[in-house]
Amino acid sequence: MRNDLKIAPSLLSANFANLEKDLDQINRSEADWLHLDVMDGVFVPNISFGFPVLKAVAAISKKPLDMHLMIVNPDKFISQIRDLGTMMMNVHYEACPHLHRVIQQIKEAGMKAAVTLNPATPVAMLSDIIQDLDMVLLMSVNPGFGGQEFIPHTLNKIRELRELRARSGSNALIEIDGGVNLQTAPLLSEAGADVLVAGSAVFKAPDMIEVIHQLKNA
């Protein structure tokens, strides 16, 4: 069994009427990071939460913040994201025509930098940037909503990404987001994922702390 698999619960599936209670469970769990999905209604067909909520969450989260920006022009918000105490800033390949510049700006701001790929974007698109990345996030559903079904082709993409990573000498972690649960987590772990994001599998469970423990041991 691996002992290095990281779990990042996605707040999108939390009870927004009682965020403090849900965050207390995450704080007391074996979760490694807290995953925060910011949506703008333009890049994805949904709107989630913005800076007022992020500030309140950052103030009580004891887990490092893994910020997933599903927005156009994410470079406009780098300093505001950094000021929240963000550990990792994820931007979408599909949203950044000047990706190299954005990655450098994120790192200069003192955060780790990650690039996210939508399900239809090939891993090969990262061949000229992977050496600069701390992480690659592969979407295993189309971004915008929690509770969707896992796209099995993601398993092939993980294997391709591992090959690209090895060829380029990159240390980028591989994170998977969408449809992660107790059935898919062992497959993802075996394929070589380093970080699993789980929304509904965690926040809709009767015992969040126990589910996180089980995912961690997938």
Ligand SMILES: O=C(CO)[C@@H](O)[C@H](O)COP(=O)(O)O
């Ligand atoms: O980025 C997203 C959705 O766009 C995810 O982070 C979801 O929040 C994952 O939810 P589940 O598929 O685990 O319910």
